[in-house]
Amino acid sequence: MPSANPIAVVTGASSGIGAVYADRLARRGYDLVLVARRIDRLRHLADTLCATHGIKVRSIEADLTEEAGLVQVEELLHTDEGIALLVNNAGNGKLSSTADMSDADTAATIALNVVAPTRLARAVLPAFLRRHSGAIINIASVMAFHPLPITTLYSATKSYVLMFSRGLQGELANTGVRVQAVLPAGTATEFYDHAGIPLSAFDPAVVMTTENLVDAALAGFDKGEEVTLPSVHDVSLWDAYEQARSALFGATQVGTPAPRYV
Numbered sequence: 292m293p294s295a296n297p298i299a300v301v302t303g304a305s306s307g308i309g310a311v312y313a314d315r316l317a318r319r320g321y322d323l324v325l326v327a328r329r330i331d332r333l334r335h336l337a338d339t340l341c342a343t344h345g346i347k348v349r350s351i352e353a354d355l356t357e358e359a360g361l362v363q364v365e366e367l368l369h370t371d372e373g374i375a376l377l378v379n380n381a382g383n384g385k386l387s388s389t390a391d392m393s394d395a396d397t398a399a400t401i402a403l404n405v406v407a408p409t410r411l412a413r414a415v416l417p418a419f420l421r422r423h424s425g426a427i428i429n430i431a432s433v434m435a436f437h438p439l440p441i442t443t444l445y446s447a448t449k450s451y452v453l454m455f456s457r458g459l460q461g462e463l464a465n466t467g468v469r470v471q472a473v474l475p476a477g478t479a480t481e482f483y484d485h486a487g488i489p490l491s492a493f494d495p496a497v498v499m500t501t502e503n504l505v506d507a508a509l510a511g512f513d514k515g516e517e518v519t520l521p522s523v524h525d526v527s528l529w530d531a532y533e534q535a536r537s538a539l540f541g542a543t544q545v546g547t548p549a550p551r552y553v
């Protein structure tokens with residue numbers, strides 16, 4: 292029997308930000324599809340959320356850097372008409388110089404942070420457009436607009452997520468389909484266990500709890516924000532950044548070389 296609740300698909304739900312999104316969306320009455328490699332964690336979370344909130348939860352063991360894992364989730368997104376929300380959250384990032392990063396880590400970060408959210412968004416969009424409703428939440432990062440010598444690749448992938456989200460927002464205007472880009476700053480998760488630099492290396496004063504992060508991101512979603520920066524208190528900074536970006540683009544459309552280059 293089809294579920295009466297809207298369904299949210301959350302990638303990277305076995306820990307950190309994704310696991311809190313699963314909890315918060317369960318509280319909002321969503322049925323859930325949880326995706327990650329650690330199926331034991333997904334099943335434990337699913338049992339807890341089912342028992343606590345009386346929702347339906349499916350767990351999918353999938354490595355989103357592998358074709359088979361991606362196809363498994365794409366097929367669900369293509370076929371389950373009850374899906375109302377996709378949270379493209381799964382991500383990783385080795386904090387390393389480009390030259391020192393292994394080929395495997397480089398490929399895995401691009402596959403997980405760029406290819407997977409792109410393919411999953413493309414898988415769900417046709418149904419959303421047919422129904423003139425649905426939402427995609429893409430988890431980018433503040434590093435999308437601030438590369439450091441040890442975050443070059445990671446920042447580039449998150450810059451892609453931001454630009455991909457901004458482009459989709461333009462495409463999807465007036466379709467009833469929403470896209471939110473969320474740009475967390477440092478957040479206390481297992482991300483750093485795999486990043487090569489421990490969380491303890493960061494000033495605790497600038498690291499947000501995962502619960503605060505997700506609650507702020509969902510508050511931005513509820514406000515209808517296209518880009519949500521949970522830790523930025525002065526939103527006029529983002530507005531000024533966007534205005535400068537638009538003015539800069541406008542200044543590129545002149546057809547003649549700038550005098551400084553002549």
Ligand SMILES: NC(=O)C1=CN([C@@H]2O[C@H](COP(=O)(O)OP(=O)(O)OC[C@H]3O[C@@H](n4cnc5c(N)ncnc54)[C@H](OP(=O)(O)O)[C@@H]3O)[C@@H](O)[C@H]2O)C=CC1
Nearest residue numbers: 303305306307308327328329354355382477478480481482
């Ligand atoms: N923590 C932070 O400071 C910040 C994090 N972010 C972003 O937030 C998102 C969530 O990360 P966060 O919660 O912090 O870190 P975690 O490491 O706690 O969570 C990452 C999640 O992604 C899943 N994942 C990792 N690799 C794969 C894979 N190959 N296939 C499928 N799932 C995978 C993990 O599950 P499993 O290992 O079971 O597969 C896990 O559930 C990421 O996109 C990250 O870039 C952005 C800004 C700041």
Ligand SMILES: N[C@@H](C=O)C(=O)O
Nearest residue numbers: 432433434475476477
């Ligand atoms: N994931 C963190 C690493 O830098 C971040 O995006 O802030």
